[in-house]
Amino acid sequence: MTYMVNQLDNLMKNNTNEPEFLQAATEVLQSLEPVIARHAQYRKSGILERLTEPDRQIKFRVSWIDDQGKIRINRGYRVQFNNAIGPYKGGLRFHPTVNFSIIKFLGFEQIFKNSLTGLPIGGGKGGSDFDPKGKSDREIMTFCQSFMTELHRHIGADTDVPAGDIGVGGREIGYLFGQYKRLCNQHTGALTGKSLSYGGSLVRKESTGFGLLYLLDAMLKANNKSIDGKIFVLSGSGNVAIYACQKAQEMGGKVVTMSDSSGWIYDSDGIHLEVIKEIKEVKQQRLSEYISYRPNAVYHEGKGIWSTPCDIALPCATQNELQLDDAKELVKNGVIAVAEGANMPTSLEATHYFQANHILFAPGKASNAGGVAVSALEMAQNSIRYSWEFNKTDLKLKKIMNDIFEKISESAKEYGVPGNYVDGANIAGFLKVADAMMAQGLF
Structure with a gap:
């Protein structure tokens, strides 16, 4: 049994009820066979074993009151997957289908996506099985405040920076950020996707x-x-x-x-x-x-x-x-x-x-990396208390996306699969994270 087959087999055994995560991990690991064959140090250092296991998985109860005065209960999640190259970074998804498998697959993908941007951000993801559809603004605000009351202790501008995803737009980010600010007494870039009126970035929506x-x-x-x-x-x-x-x-x-x-x-x-x-x-x-x-x-x-x-x-x-x-x-x-x-x-x-x-x-x-790229640019603007004009941010985005294509194209060629941009993306994203993990020792 080869090393990679063994890794896939262990993943299947350890994540039996997580089909979405297994799908994402299988695609990546299959792409990485020529990398592991060429670089024995990654195998020796257990990079794949460490990379496919999240740093931590957080699950919590979210209690809130609807407009009829009834107490409602949802589940909240945050998976902090890997922070080798920067703070955990990834969106929050509010949708009835959300579970650990969905959040883990998204967080795992985020590691490589964020790596490809060339910006110093790690991979994470979160969310809840709460459905914003059909809810009033007051109900959504109440839910978001309850959700952030637990989540705030796990995030921060230099620790973990959530953003939006399905079901989490500007309205939800506003309520989440307001509660974070209230609890932490800090106006920092702890979330991205914010409104322009309080620290958001132009081009984020687009x-x-x-x-x-x-x-x-x-x-x-x-x-x-x-x-x-x-x-x-x-x-x-x-x-x-x-x-x-x-x-x-x-x-x-x-x-x-x-x-x-x-x-x-x-x-x-x-x-x-x-x-x-x-x-x-x-x-x-x-x-x-x-x-x-x-x-x-x-x-x-x-x-x-x-x-x-x-x-x-x-x-x-x-x-x-x-x-x-x-x-x-x-x-x-x-x-x-x-x-x-x-x-x-x-x-x-x-x-x-x-x-x-x-x-x-x-x-x-x-x-799909444009969203998190501009989220990272928003983090940079928050850090320097400054904002860039639309055209400047858009040019930065275009350059990042062109650079990503160059990286994945060159990686595909280097490892013998020219034109295979799936393998190229997995390889290019992996190499940066793996080298950062090697440099930082066992963690």
């Missing part, structure tokens, strides 16, 4: 979507292709999807689909972004309302978005939304590139199918 297109553009150019004139199928309708759509349109692409948890829209004339922003950012309505503004568009209940013919697919909704059958449909319909805007939205089988059919594929830990 960062993940913009960053996705910057990396996609770099990948296409490296393969003698371009965004201009391409048809895009894009899933999701949150921040990532909205601003990926905006940047794709600015760069000459035509986005024809978006989706939410109920269904998806197809607009053959191209998505009318101002309508999407009105529905989702202002009125917070279902995507089905789009056809009342754009009667020539078509709304479909449920799944099926990946059956739409396109040149480029951007999964920007949630994990494992794009399965093997979807990949086969996309390839059959002529897709040339897939870039992940969400965290692990493509199953392992679908990823392998794209690669086997020579489809350009950008993994989320690289293409």
Whole structure:
């Protein structure tokens, strides 16, 4: 039994009921076989064993009172995975599906994503099984205050810096930060994604979507292709999807689909972004309302978005939304590139199918890194009590994303898998963290 097979076997035994974490860890470890074969010191120092076990896992009760005066109970989580290159950094997700497996997979991915940015941030993630949908502002504030009453003792500007994720936007970050400030008597960069009025960064809202297109553009150019004139199928309708759509349109692409948890829209004339922003950012309505503004568009209940013919697919909704059958449909319909805007939205089988059919594929830990990159820039601005203008921050983001593509491309070439950007991202992200762990001794 080889060393890597043994590591995977131990992971399976020790994390039996955590399928999402096992999926993320399996992908990374399989990519790292040539690295471990070349660098015996990583095996000798137990880097993989240490890297796949979180530094700590925190689980806590969150008690709050709803508008009817009833006491409600949810579970809160924070997984601090690795801080070899900087403070733990990763979002908070509020969604009914949240459990330790989800948080661990997100935190594990975050280690490599944060490493790829080149910025001094480690990997962590957190959240709760609380569902903000249908809750009043008062209920959400009460929940966030209760959540932070426990979490505050585990975080800080130089310890662990949470941000937003699914279900945690500017409103939630505001309530969380207000409670943190009240409890700690500190106005520091202990959270990112804050409003501009109290320490947030320009471009933060746009960062993940913009960053996705910057990396996609770099990948296409490296393969003698371009965004201009391409048809895009894009899933999701949150921040990532909205601003990926905006940047794709600015760069000459035509986005024809978006989706939410109920269904998806197809607009053959191209998505009318101002309508999407009105529905989702202002009125917070279902995507089905789009056809009342754009009667020539078509709304479909449920799944099926990946059956739409396109040149480029951007999964920007949630994990494992794009399965093997979807990949086969996309390839059959002529897709040339897939870039992940969400965290692990493509199953392992679908990823392998794209690669086997020579489809350009950008993994989320690289293409989704724009959000955490600007979060780290927000941390820097908070530290110096200063803020940068939009264009300056956007230029920094574009450079980070171009640098990420260069890193993953070069790593893939160096380890004998040119064009395999999944392996390239895992290898490049791993090497920086592994070397930092080696330098700091056993911890």
